[in-house]
Amino acid sequence: MAILYWFGYHKKFDRECIPQNADGIAMVDMKNIRNYFVFSCLKNPSECQWSNKDSAFKERFNLSNYGIKMSDYLAFFHIENQPISQWFVSAEIENETAFEKTMNKAHFRKAKLQNGMVAYYSNSMNLCAVKRSSQILISNISEQQKHIAVNIAEDLFLKKLFLNAKQIEKTIGTQNAVTFWIKKNSLLEEDGILSLKLENNKITVDGQLKLKYKKESQFLQNPNALFSLGFDFKMIQNQNIIKRHSAKINKIIGFNLDSILANNPTKTEILLNGIVEKKDSAISYDYDDDFNPIKKVVVHTNREPSFYFSMQTENSKKVFNYLKTQNAIDNRNVFVNFPLATTKTSIQNNALTLEANPLKNRISKPSSSKIGYLQIHFNKLLPKDWLYIIAKNKNFKFLKPFESFEMGLSKKNNVGHFRVDLKTTKGKSLISVIK
Template identity: 25%
Template sequence: MKPKKIGLVLIVLLSVGIYFLLYHKDKSLKFIPENSDAVILIDKKKLIRQYISALAVHPSEWFGSRKKEQKQISIFNSGIKIPDYVQIFHLKNSKLNEWYSVFEIESQEKLSAFLKERKFQNLGNNLYRKDFFYIKIENNLCIAGTSKNLETIGKSFYGNSRTKILNADVFMEGGVGSVAFISESRTRNISIELKDNRIEFKKGDGYQHFLSLISELNKENLFINADLDQENLSLLSRIFPTVSKDSLKMNRLKMNAKLELKNDTIITYGYDEDFNEVQKLSYQKIVQPEYSVQIDTKNRDEVWNYFKNKKWLNDKNEFLAIPFQPNTAFKTKNGIEIKSGQNSALPITHKNRNFVLVKNDPLLFSFFKGLNDFKLLKNTEYLFYGNDKQSFFLTLKFKDKELPLILQ
């Protein structure tokens, strides 16, 4: 065979190999129970292609990274079969923080070694735990979740009990993943995209105006800035049941907050040489939040009484549901306001756009000492949520580094 023909055959074989390795995907979703109401999908091969692209322009990473990471067993060599679409699901009538995923086991030995290396605690009966994460080994399945009630999850997939195998095309919107909310009437999909320094969740083409809003908000020296209408408050109430749109009858909620370093006076008493009591003053720096909350409502008195009945509001008109004291609540023409001080509280700016921006503040880690253990939080720059009738946008922005997120 002539060299040209040999070269052509090799190119064809290489192209076919690359296609099946990086592009051809099994789109059947076998591990989503019929009683799921939310699904997260991750496109494994698209994520691998994005990783290869990032690696190509960062030659310093071509020969591997840290020795510690090289010694660790990779998830791809952990004894489980990772499907082309990783399927994470939430069940109807379960808690918001309970999510599950199911994988086929290829090697029990490799999986046991992986769990041992990652310091999973063996709870017996093939159940393992690390922090708030549980793994159950059931026959040829590895069931992972944030709840230890994994045995019933595995039973859903035995004996081909599912009457309909879902297809990934129903959920994917073009990103490396998607979040889908399933109801009897329709399925609402939100695309997940991984950028160099942020993760984006978005739906609709009109989200660009949120980027300009983020730029505008970042100029304000605020730790929290939020403005939400009734519809978005209803969504919030699903996450925080104590914030009920129906019971509070809010039309709009606006709030902002910043952290400040202030002098705190410490008074102690001692005695002089003649045993007379002497007052001593000393000072220390403390982190204290300054905030304003504005509740717009047509049912001001009803909301005020609701706060009283819930014992969130005492006889001094201090709003106790906010743990950071002192503060003062008072009625206004359009509703109720809560301020952290009589004169120093921040003014509310009226943007009338649905958003929440939470920025990373170095003082935050002095205020909440326990947060210092969370490296991910320290590397975060801000979290932004925006939602209107045309678009949905949620992004987690990390601090800029030399390497993109996918290589970190």
């Protein structure tokens, strides 16, 4: 029993692996995840028959194959004022030869730095690694920004500027596969904790957050939409993500976003009902040897989005008129800055709406009151859609076996309740999908 406990449940956490300027942590309990798959295989042995291809998959996720020590916990952390998609993790090298072999095989470029540190970078994988002695820091950061990774490595390996362990003590020793810690910020009144658990046919994230903004709304929410998103714009209006990318947003939408923000936008919702196919026939004539006309019909198939966008403001008519003066809306009330489909613009219940290829039988109903929500039905994507998506980013291939993603933020007892469900395709267990 002592050996079983030590192997399966005894865990040790290195409290000197997170810098003090981290504002978000995903604490991955490696033994919890391993135990989940072990017990799943014992309960469903038929689903754990690993092929050669599956074995290769397992080998890729065995860190010891790359010369990196397998720890009980992996702490992925986010740094203040950095893009939300940019994360870091530190680890320990236990086999220098295997590590260098892995770097060479993956075509990482090696460069010596000051203070005995070495940097490795891969353009194809967009990964940066900074090593000092047996310590290593890894991040998905662009080459132009790799100096940020070097600075963080210096904070960890040289200056010893670690996060106070008391702040994250609730992420250690839990029953969760992953525990998220979010530092108090412009949206949270205090630090937040979220739990990720592995279940038979889904992955769930759940937790309570003390939000500064708690206003709930009733959204339209088409339950069968490919993609739907609803939130109150006031939540993000003054966030850095808007200010930092305002120029890029203005370029995409074709007008100044401040013209919308000046009218205090509130309830916002977008429904991507799906992709519709439109057939267009082109007729031409040719002639045979006797100069008899031969009719030729060429059918072109176009794919266009069917979507609905709505944003309430203090004076949506004023916004509508502004967009007309900017030639973003033509005389037919068509929003011309969206080239993928003819998009009609109108004012409904003091909300600016954009709609393209509306459904004939719209299945939509007001949702229960909530602060915000996000819903994606992966099963509505066609194989050609997946080919396009995966070509853009190979990491999205992970989502292909899943049926739906649902995220909701509501208010219970004056506290924000956050929940995410990532469900597998019907009839498939989580272990059969991940392996």
